[in-house]
Amino acid sequence: MDIDKRTQELAARLTYIQDIFGQRENSSVALLRTRLEEFLEQAAHLGMRELSRQVAKLEELFSLLEGKLEVELTPMDRVRIVRHPQRVSLKDILENVYDNYTEIGGQDEWSIDPGIIIARATIARRMGKKTVHQSVMVIGQEKGHGQEFRNGGSIKPWGNANALYYMRVAEIENIPIHSYVFTPGAFPVEDYPGAAQQIAKNLYVMAGLRVPIISVFSEGGSGGAEAIALADKRLMLSHGYYSVISPEGAAAIEGGLKGKATPELIAQCAERLRITASDNLELGFIDRVVQEPPLGARPEHYDFFRKLRREVIRATDEVVDAVEALGPLRGMAIRRQGKSLDPQDIFVRWSLGQSARKKLVRRRFDKFRAMSRSACRDNRTLGARIYSSLEGMLWSAHSTLRHDFLAPHKRRLLRMLEAAEAELRALRQGVGGPLGKLLGLGDGQQRRLEVPPEALERLTNLSCPEEGPCRLEDSWVYVSPKSREDRTLTCPNAPTHGCLDLWSPDLFGEFAGVCSHCGHHFSLEFQWYLYNVFDFASAYEFNRELESGNPLSYEGFDLKLEQAKRKTGLGSSCITFETRIEGVTTVVAVLVSPFRGGTVGAAEGEKIIRAAERAMLKRAPFILYSHGTAGIRIQEGTCGVIQMPRVTMAVRRYIEAGGLYLVLYDTNSYAGPVASFLGCSPYQFAVRSSNIGFAGPGVIFETTGVEVPPKYHRAFSALSRGHIQGIWDRRDIKKNLHQALLTMGGKNLYYR
Template identity: 50%
Template structure:
């Protein structure tokens, strides 16, 4: 009877798993089948053994048949259900079955620092010719099982991602590879210090140049939460995992415009799951992952030791590949050939080679180069580029010539200029009238060749101007369309501060959309900034040939895209241009709210990366002005998500080259861009009345079950939390930006 009881328990688990996969009891009458098992368990001591085993065999055959049928045609929504099943393997199972030994770091159990993120120092071994060779690795990942009640479903809090970053740096110091395991539906959306968005941005920024091999494995990858530990040299994914910009339920709520509290139609959720292209096969085709790790047809579970053996092999193989690519391509090709030959007979028991995972300094440089190239190439070809091959070729030639020119002018010659000027200044400081007469012509010659930007002053060229007005006569030609309505509006703070009603032509004219009593900033169109912030006639747009498309064929999105193009006259939500502030040249990337709410997709990411490169080559400061951003564009799936590490990689390289990167937020700025290439800037400012954060109030409420105060995302609170470094008044935007350009940044800028 003991064996029959065990068999019945196993059958009950298999049926429960099918119920999880199919999303309910209705499919093939699974509820009745489960009742039959429960009935046998109740009557186990009243029936003879032969009858019980006969019934067990009958039910087992039926369950096996249903499992085969279910596996034949899994929908994307059902794959999501597989990942969410309580029987799915977790990071704890991997640590126990893939690695030989491990020591958890950062605390244990209830004493852990955010138990949704687990870090362990582990040993993984390979066998070669009956000998065992061990490697030390750092394991960092999400844990959603083994104490589910306090692990928060694998949703990392900001301090959990901070813990991950701390041990990434430990691994870098010790020179050991990192294995990341992604099991999260998304990060916990709170702004408590260090803040969800800010910490994700810090993690991605650090991983871009982390000097150690990194391999990641994705089981459940939810947008920004996945990217916090997702940037790696090789990205593996379980064949029954999912990686998505948003959950199918979240996409359904947006697409169906479902009000909060209303039930989501199951058909709409399934439709959105299919549209998001979130499966492993979809992501491999899109190039957002490198390889698929095969699982059983209905997914691997906690006791699937064959899968764990395969995963161990794939992790060692991937780490070997990362290391070998930094050495010799010939060695890598030979290794890859050996692997392919061995795989013909399944997962090899032994390896033909033992690879030393230590890297020399030149190999580390090669590692970083390959990582940069990998992420810069992601999502290429999934945006429109309206140019012929000859024009593109001329553009590349021009870029190469520009790079050489600026390298010579501001690299080679500028360094010599500084040395000569330093000698001149040191000699001149002795006060010798004779030497001053000798050095003055030399100084004048250098200043003629390398002119310094003119600085505005109180009475001429002598000192910095106290206030650079944005109301100069040269801008009077542009009037905001909002100023054409002959009516009054009330300030939203009138009850608190006693603000008087404002006449619209004044409010959007001389008041710049700012209440003169309390300083509340009414939203202004993006063109107002183009006309008033920069020197007149200095704005020269580039990258206009890169346009947003519908790369996933998301149903209904093409028509919405075309409407936005027709309405705005623009073809993406990002504008990149050269401009001047008081004659200082800078490169600007602007996300504006009129086009798809300022969301970022493949086109916007590519434009941003090219603008970043332009600023780096020309040694100009780089400004990201965020008129509005609603996050990553869900209609582009993981092609949108991958812009987070891709753009951050470009920013990191620009900053490391000595550039000055400034971010200014306005209106509503949320989600993926803030949690990556915007949030990683050392200089972040917000226009007063800005709302800034990781997730909006509704998402926070639905995720945490808690309401947030009305001012939770205010610029004032963002400043208190350390998210931004200052709050700017719109009327002083130009003045503050000019002063920032003159006082911030290192000597690598062309005008320093």
């Protein structure tokens, strides 16, 4: 009986190895297969003792060769390990790492999203003879060893919303969050609350969550992973992957052969994207690697769970130690844990005090701010860098003096004057009668204000015939070169709205690319907005020298990048500048679609962060205009995807400092940026005829099998879903922006 079981286990181990190595021929795998077959043939003729001896020998051989095969693992093999149904799942971790747990996010298929598990779990710590049960909130995706209803750990928007709710609960209860990332990516449907919108909300809230967050990566698929992984300590299982896109997705884009990429190309992409644990550790996106048994952890590897338990306890202790004043001995002991001590032996209370909570959020920001800083090219000279940092310091001093020191006094003085004036007015109004007369305060009647003569003239003389026709529309500073074509264009709405053909010089000149019949907006160059909306000619551009690079040395990408730079004359897809909109000083960042599809990489992220910091320093509103973005730049791998939490944290910091962060979408804005720093703004508007979403219709169909209607991503759908707050006509952007500046925004905007 025992022999049968052991033989079956060996057969299962062989099947697993074959699954991992796929079609690749390997001598070790062949040897194992032959030995096992030989043994099975002989087994019937062997006695019990001999059988037992042979099985033990085979087990030894398996362990030996598994160790050998471990060294030969390619990144694509690791992807297969992570996706294997025998891979450890969150349920296994809850059972084996924690001492007790209660699921609170639903049970099995009876859940708002069975792909995500939320549980209150406890870890028992020793305190002498006493045992203390420390509570944690465990949140993570569950792939469920092949359970269909888990949807492969691909989380729907409402699943992420549920996770967010319980993160807030953890914050109220002051208990740490342990998040486990087991997702190939988010389920990209826009049904309320919307995939992109919900991930953006999660990131925004996690950026300021005042409890320790520890995340453990097994399968970190882009935005879906980020939704729960913005953490103080990020651990990664040694056989896991963390990537901006699945190798298959990257191969499909790379090869331009949708769904027909060859296995070789897929494997190459897995290699180039640098998705493994050691790569991510080297790049600085994770803090530590948790070593798994050879060929990856499976539910029967109890030693691994013990190790994982030690690691999550240690990570939580370290986070608490960094922000809470622990005793000197305990602090030292925690720092030594990695070397020798068992973290269970030192007791650290995980609930934080008020000041520690603030410090925790600050440290989290600093941690992410420091990531991927060297992943872009900084072409500034040493002198320019020194000048820039000096300028920053001076502005900081100026800002502190003016806004933090003088402004409160000024405000107080103004309030006092205001109150005094109001008192006097009240006296004149209320006590107006005899006492007022006695005091010489008049009869209490307010005199009507005179209307200035020029305003009267403006109101009564609406037209000015002697100055020719009043045509304000064609007074555009920049006119699209398309207006020089002598041809007509057809509006895409012509079949349904009966729009007449439009002559190109009219359409792209006077009409600003707007169909005069139905209002459809034809796309225009980003320069049109720069000059006609943002007055770029008199703007001050900063950080132009920060340029996109090739941080992963992705093969062939240098050339593509050079081409993009030559074609657009830009160093990255982001332009940041300071300008005045109707007299209001504003910091603007523009994502430019012609530069690699407006994709966001390390340079773009850094530029947006610096722009937000500049806006914070100068107490100016911050506008992010997305002329179009296709998402995160896949060739930058995790250096790109890390911009999602990084930039979201920076804009949150700016918003919390009292700034106004306004996002304006145009043409097509998709994926990572929308699911993070664009989508987290409380004020998001779209130019008419733009599309906003997480994934395009093709990707939605390929990944989920759901067909979406043709106008699924249109701005009006986004408005109906509550993603954006309004839709603007292109010709009114400047006016609307000015109005927005006057009516929205935080407490620290001094332009009012």
